[in-house]
Structures are given as structure tokens and as C-alpha cells.
Amino acid sequence: MNNPSEAIDQGRRGFMRSAAGVATVTLAPGVLLHTLANAASPGPTAGEPRAVQVTDQVRYGMLIDTTKCAEGCTACVSACDRENGLDLQTMPEGADPALWDRQEARWIRKVKVQDNLTGKVTNLPLMCQHCEHPPCVDVCPTGASFKRADGIVMVDRHLCIGCRYCMMACPYKARSFIHTNVEVKLTLAPRGKGCVESCNLCVHRRDNGQASTACADACAAAGHGAILFGDLKDPASPLSQALAKLPSRQLRENLALNTGVRYAGV
Amino acid sequence: MKRIVYREWHLAPQRYWGLLALLAIVAGIGGLAFWYMEHQGHWVTGMTNEIVWGTPHLFAIFLIVAASGALNLASIGTVFGKTPYQPLGRFSGLLAVALLIGGLLVLVLDLGRPDRLIVAMTSYNFRSIFAWNVLLYTGFIAIVLAYLVTMMDRRLRAYYKAAGTLAFTWRLLLTTGTGSIFGFIVARQAFDTAVLAPMFIVMSFLYGLAVFILVLMFACAQDERPIGAYLLNRLKGLMAIFIAGVLLFILIYFLTKLYGAKHYDLVNYYLVSGGRYTVAFWFGWVFLGLLAPFGIILHPVLGQDRRWLAGACALVILGGMASLYVLVIGGQAYPLSLFPDQTILESGFHDGVGGQISGYAPTMPEFLLGLGGVAVAMLITAVGLRALQLLPESLADKEVDPHAAVKA
Incomplete structure (x- = not known):
């Protein structure tokens, strides 16, 4: 090298070397622990807050056995309202009650349908179906509507x-x-004016290591047991076992969304 | 054809400032409506969890669609080399940008969280046609402004054709994007068809032209600038073609739906049993918005009367609003097909029990916000006309008709 100004700057090299070393020492333990923790368990430990990242080793879903869903029973709806603070919504002063009824947020509702040909009547709860290919996620311009690795479709507020x-x-x-x-909201559902929301399969319960959802628990407590919650990817889970035995279908299955919520007896 | 001389709008100050004040008041009332809706929340509107897009969206979509259509006049001159349209190019560009800004403003101010506009501009989900539209809209404004500069600065004349072609291509993409907002909705029977994209393009041709003619006639009349019969006849001919185009696409839309037996009930709803939506379709859109103006502009006597032409344009605009009411509101009001071949007997969330159509009664703030957007668009147009050399001194036949000298 003839030009002295292009001589190798040893000081600069030394600095780069030290910087790389410090970065490795700082990050490596974290990366290692993170990897180990994820490999150890796909979900949070029962009864404890989530300590590991959400993974796609589980896919949460439900089976709703409509033959067990009782007419007139709204235990699942009330439980959802209470669990997610929907019962804390108040009608604004001066609002038209009929209009407000169509504006109030609801995550789950009871529906009663009749087959046009056979006349068979079916009762069922209807909520977010937690699609594998959710149209709401596709259309959201900002990515606020998203699907977690464990299959839960929800909104980033x-x-x-x-x-x-x-x-x-x-x-x-x-x-x-x-x-x-x-005015009043739960910390687990920080509801805010001007945002969209829907059933998130009691995501706070998922992250606190609880076994089920509020609606499924309430349905069981009411003695019906029409809602079964669990891991669709675990062949040993009661949900997978029930799905293997009972004929079930997706609502609007023609749309090929592969819903996480399945219905039997519809 | 003579050299076209462009001049700023020479209105008497009282008249000009009076016009601006009037528009500013309407825009201000729109601003107050926004403030009220933003502070209270959307419960003060008629929008619900069923009809999620209401009257503000009708105004916003109309303005956005008309914006791309208003640019057509410039495109016909630049891209297709039709010289009689070239003097209209600058005004066409201004009006297009103004309408788009007015429409976007209404759209943004109706958001549940308008304060998070920065999120919409920094966080993109590229699977969403909505996110693409954000880029298409902002790109449209930038491209049309650049196109305007190439029209006005002789040193940039070399780029005029390229800029015009890019703007024309972009406007086609933009309206395709707007139509696709509905076309890509698989969940709703009234939407979920690719034909909505070209249908929105043809609708934009018509609605943009109607707005353009009305504003041009007003702008020229205020400043006593002549518009020759030759130019108006060409614009009328164009309008007749576009009306025929929209009618054709309405036919294609319903034939597309009728092809699948599962949509018979939807077609019946729109054409026969849909109550206010059926009335809005036949009377508002087809008769008032298409057939009546078609008859007027092709009528040998009425078609030559400028007041009747202005009336025909106004009818097209009203019909345009009716068309969006039918498509956007009517499309949402029609119950979702949650359980095909089953009837919903009861529901805790208004799921179209017994096939019932969702109700929607818009409230005053919704209208005022929409009108505010129109006022902003006109305000930008008025200021642009006054400040810049955009409008030709004369659009008389001898100026724009290439055969005027021969005729003389």
C-alpha cells in the first residue's frame, strides 16, 4: 500500500473487535435461555403467569355440541360479559335504547336457527371463530387485527x-x-372508545395458565357442558378426542377459513 | 387552434371572499360535527355494529371516486392526444386533487381513532387493500401535482406526456383499489365480486365528469369566461357514453349474482323487496341518476340548454350518492348468510332474524361531516383557481375547436 492515508487503522480494528465481543457476551445468555425456555414448554405452567413466548405448538379452539345447548340459557353470554367487562358498558345519556342495543359491544351471543327443509331447531352460542385464515386479519390496514401463534385472533388496541x-x-x-x-374497565380488557374488539378466547386466562374460558366454565357449571375448550393440536386433549368421535362442521365452511371453533349437531 | 391563455380567477374581491367565507363556514360546521362525533363517540351517529360504514363513507367514497374521474379530462388530452380537451388539463388536475383531499379528510375524520392517523401511515399490512389505498391516494396527489407542474412549466414540457400517462395509469389503479375494498369482502353477498373494481372505474368516469362540468360552468360563469357549444357537446357525448357504461355494469353485476342460485335472494332484495334500498336503486340511481340525465343530454332541445345540462349533472351526482347508498349501506343491511338454508329465529346480536334487513337512520353530524368534505374540496379549488393560472381565458369554439377556422 503506497498511500500512507490508506494504512490500516489498528485502533479502529481493535475497537470493532472489542465491540463484537461485548455484544456477544451481553446477548448470548439471553438468546440461550430464551431458546431453552421455549423448547422446554409450549405453554404457560398451570396456574402461573406465562413465562415463555406464545408458540404455534398449540392451537386453541372449541367444540360446541349444539345438542347440549339449552334453549333460553344465556350462561355463556353472562359469563363472557362479566369476565371481559362487557357488563360495565353504560348507555350514554340521551341515547336511543333501541339504537344503543345495536351499538353495544358483544363478544358472544345465543342464536336459534331452524332448518328450512327439515324444520329442525338448533340453539348455539356464536362468537369469533378464530379462523386459521381470518379475513379480519387480511383486511386490517395497520396489522392491528392479528392472529397469535397459538391461533387466537384478536385486536391490538x-x-x-x-x-x-x-x-x-x-x-x-x-x-x-x-x-x-x-368509564369503568377491567385491566385485562382495557376497552377504549373508537376501537374494535371481539372474543379472544379469554386470552388473559391463556397467559395465566388457566385451563378454560369463561363461557365454557359457565356452560359446564349450568350443567350443559355444550362448550369444550382445548388444544386442537394435542391429540390427547379432551377437545381433540371429542372432535375425533363427534361429527362436527365449521360455520360457512364454503369460505375455507379453517375455523378454530367447530359445531356438532348443526 | 390558437394558443391557450390561462389566467387566474378574476372575481371581484367581495364575491371571491364571500364565496370563500361561505365554503369555510360549511367546512367549519363539518369540523364541529367531527369534533362532536370524536368527543362523544359514534353512538351519536346512526352507525351500528351492523351498519359499520355510514353516510360519511358515502361522501368520502363519492369524492374519492369523482376525484379520479375528474382527472379524466386531462388524461384524454394528454394520453389520447385529443386537443380540444387539452385546455381543460390544468383545471382537471386541480379539481382531482381537491376532491381527493376532501374525500380523504371525511374518511380520516370518521375513524374511531383519528388521532392515530400516524399509525395508519407508519404501520402497514400489505395484504390489506386498505393499506394499498393509503399509498394509492397519497401517490395520486403527488403524481397529479407533478403532472400539473409539467403542464404549467414550459421547461418541463418534455415530461408532460410521461407524467400524464403515469397519472392516468395511477388513477385506474386507484379506482380499482377503491372498488376492491368491497370486491374483496367474501363475507357479504352484495360485495365479493371482482366486477366491482371495473364498475367503480366506470362510475368514477361518470361522477367525476358531472362534478367537473358543474364546477367548470360555475367557475367560467363567475368570471364571464365563455365556454363554446363545441366543447360542451363533446363533454355531453362523453357523459352519455359513461351513463351507458354504468348501466351496462349494473346489468353485469346482477347477471354475475344471478349466475349463482345462492344469490337469487340478494338480487330479489335489491330489485324487488328491499324497501328503501329498492326505491333508492330504481328511482334514485337508475331513473334520476342515469336515465333522466341521459334523456336530457340527448334531447334535441333540452340538451342544448345549459341550465338543463347543469341539471343533468346535478342529477348524476345525486344518483351517484344513491348508487353508493344502495351498494355500501344496502350491502351491509342485507343480513349475512351465517347459516345457509336455515332461518334465524332468535339472536342476541341482531343477526337478521327471519331475514330482517338492518335498519340505518343517519344523523345530522354524519351529513355535516360529509358536506364539510365537499366544502373543503371546493375551497381548495377556489383558492387554486384564484392563485394559479389554471383556467383558460376562453373556452369558446374558436379557441378549442380544431375545425373552427374551417367552419368560419
Whole structure:
């Protein structure tokens, strides 16, 4: 090298070497622990808060046996309302009750349908179906509507701009828009005016190591046991066992969304 | 054809400032409506968990669709080399940008969280046609402004054709994007068809042209600038073609739906049993918005009367709003097909019990917000016309008709 200005700067090399060393020493233990922790367990330990990342080794879902769903029973709806603070919504002063009834948020509702040909009547709870290919996630411009690795479809309340395109796109009308200020809210469901929300399979329970959802628990407590919650990917789970035995189907299966919620007897 | 001379809008100050004040008041009332809706929440509107997009969206979509259509006049001159349209290019570009800004404003101010606009501009989900539209809309404004510069600065004349072609291509993409917002919705029977994208393009041709003619006639009349019969006849001819185009696409839309037996009930709803939506379709969109203006502009006597032409344009605009009411609101009001071949007897969430159509009664703030967007678009147009040399001094036949000298 003839030009002295292009001589190798040893000081600079030394600095780069030290910086790389410090970075490795700082990050490596964290990366190692993170990998080990994820490999050790696909989900949180029962009864304890989640300490590991959500993985796709589980897929949460439900089987709803409509033959067990009792007419007139709304235990699942009340339990969901209580669990997720939906019962804390208040009608704004001066609002038209009939209109407010269509504006209030609801995560789960009871529906009674009759087959046009056979006349068979079926009762069932209807909520977000937690699709594998959710249209609400496809259409969301900001990515606020998302699917967790464990299959739960939900809304990131920090990214939602309230455009309601997901509500247009959902084939199950599972989503609600928050039409007014919310004075009282639960920390696990920090509801805010102007955002969209829907059933998230009691995601806080998933992250606290609890076994079931509020609706499934309430249905069992009412003596019906029509809602079975569990891991669709675990062949040994009661949900997978029941799905293997009982003929079930997806709602709007023509859309090929591969829903996480399945219905028997519809 | 003579050299076209463009001049700023020379209105008497009282008239100009009076016009601006009037538009500013309407825009301000729109702003107050936004403030009220934003503070209270959407419970003060008629929108619900069933009808999630309401009257503000009708105004927003109309303005956005008309914006791309208003640019057509410039495109016909630049891209297709039709010289009689070239003097309209600058005004066409201004109006297109103004309408788009007005429409976007309404869309943004109706968001549940308008304060998070920055999120919409920084966090993208590229599977969403909505996210693509954010880029298409902002890109449209930038491209049309650049196109305007190439029209106005002789030193950039070399780029004029390229900029015009890019703007034309972009406007086609933009309206395709707007139509696809509905076309890609598989969940709802009224949407879920690719034909909505080209249908929105043809609708944009028509609605943009109607707005363009009305605003042009007003702008020229205020400043006593002549518009020749030759130019108006060409614009009328264009309008007749576009009306025929929209009618054709309505036919294709329903034939597409009728092809699948599962949609018979939807077609019946729109054409026969849909109550206010059926009335809005036949009377508002087809008769008032298409057939009546078609008859007026092709009528040998009425078609030559400028007041009747202005009336025909106004009818097209009203019909355009009716068309969006039918498609957007009517499409949402029609119950989702949650359980095909079954009837919903009871529901805790208004799921179209017994096939019932969802109700929607818009409230005043929704209208005022929409009108505010229109006022902003007109405000931008008025200021642009006054400040810049966009409108030709004369659009008389001798200026724009290439055969005027021969005729004389």
C-alpha cells in the first residue's frame, strides 16, 4: 500500500473487535435461555403467569355440541360479559335504547336457527371463530387485527385506528365497535372508545395458565357442558378426542377459513 | 387552434371572499360535527355494529371516486392526444386533487381513532387493500401535482406526456383499489365480486365528469369566461357514453349474482323487496341518476340548454350518492348468510332474524361531516383557481375547436 492515508487503522480494528465481543457476551445468555425456555414448554405452567413466548405448538379452539345447548340459557353470554367487562358498558345519556342495543359491544351471543327443509331447531352460542385464515386479519390496514401463534385472533388496541374494515370482512359478525367513552374497565380488557374488539378466547386466562374460558366454565357449571375448550393440536386433549368421535362442521365452511371453533349437531 | 391563455380567477374581491367565507363556514360546521362525533363517540351517529360504514363513507367514497374521474379530462388530452380537451388539463388536475383531499379528510375524520392517523401511515399490512389505498391516494396527489407542474412549466414540457400517462395509469389503479375494498369482502353477498373494481372505474368516469362540468360552468360563469357549444357537446357525448357504461355494469353485476342460485335472494332484495334500498336503486340511481340525465343530454332541445345540462349533472351526482347508498349501506343491511338454508329465529346480536334487513337512520353530524368534505374540496379549488393560472381565458369554439377556422 503506497498511500500512507490508506494504512490500516489498528485502533479502529481493535475497537470493532472489542465491540463484537461485548455484544456477544451481553446477548448470548439471553438468546440461550430464551431458546431453552421455549423448547422446554409450549405453554404457560398451570396456574402461573406465562413465562415463555406464545408458540404455534398449540392451537386453541372449541367444540360446541349444539345438542347440549339449552334453549333460553344465556350462561355463556353472562359469563363472557362479566369476565371481559362487557357488563360495565353504560348507555350514554340521551341515547336511543333501541339504537344503543345495536351499538353495544358483544363478544358472544345465543342464536336459534331452524332448518328450512327439515324444520329442525338448533340453539348455539356464536362468537369469533378464530379462523386459521381470518379475513379480519387480511383486511386490517395497520396489522392491528392479528392472529397469535397459538391461533387466537384478536385486536391490538394500540394499533387499531377504528376503520371498521374488519367488521365488514368478518363472515360471522363477531366484532364490535366501541361507540362511546368507557368509564369503568377491567385491566385485562382495557376497552377504549373508537376501537374494535371481539372474543379472544379469554386470552388473559391463556397467559395465566388457566385451563378454560369463561363461557365454557359457565356452560359446564349450568350443567350443559355444550362448550369444550382445548388444544386442537394435542391429540390427547379432551377437545381433540371429542372432535375425533363427534361429527362436527365449521360455520360457512364454503369460505375455507379453517375455523378454530367447530359445531356438532348443526 | 390558437394558443391557450390561462389566467387566474378574476372575481371581484367581495364575491371571491364571500364565496370563500361561505365554503369555510360549511367546512367549519363539518369540523364541529367531527369534533362532536370524536368527543362523544359514534353512538351519536346512526352507525351500528351492523351498519359499520355510514353516510360519511358515502361522501368520502363519492369524492374519492369523482376525484379520479375528474382527472379524466386531462388524461384524454394528454394520453389520447385529443386537443380540444387539452385546455381543460390544468383545471382537471386541480379539481382531482381537491376532491381527493376532501374525500380523504371525511374518511380520516370518521375513524374511531383519528388521532392515530400516524399509525395508519407508519404501520402497514400489505395484504390489506386498505393499506394499498393509503399509498394509492397519497401517490395520486403527488403524481397529479407533478403532472400539473409539467403542464404549467414550459421547461418541463418534455415530461408532460410521461407524467400524464403515469397519472392516468395511477388513477385506474386507484379506482380499482377503491372498488376492491368491497370486491374483496367474501363475507357479504352484495360485495365479493371482482366486477366491482371495473364498475367503480366506470362510475368514477361518470361522477367525476358531472362534478367537473358543474364546477367548470360555475367557475367560467363567475368570471364571464365563455365556454363554446363545441366543447360542451363533446363533454355531453362523453357523459352519455359513461351513463351507458354504468348501466351496462349494473346489468353485469346482477347477471354475475344471478349466475349463482345462492344469490337469487340478494338480487330479489335489491330489485324487488328491499324497501328503501329498492326505491333508492330504481328511482334514485337508475331513473334520476342515469336515465333522466341521459334523456336530457340527448334531447334535441333540452340538451342544448345549459341550465338543463347543469341539471343533468346535478342529477348524476345525486344518483351517484344513491348508487353508493344502495351498494355500501344496502350491502351491509342485507343480513349475512351465517347459516345457509336455515332461518334465524332468535339472536342476541341482531343477526337478521327471519331475514330482517338492518335498519340505518343517519344523523345530522354524519351529513355535516360529509358536506364539510365537499366544502373543503371546493375551497381548495377556489383558492387554486384564484392563485394559479389554471383556467383558460376562453373556452369558446374558436379557441378549442380544431375545425373552427374551417367552419368560419
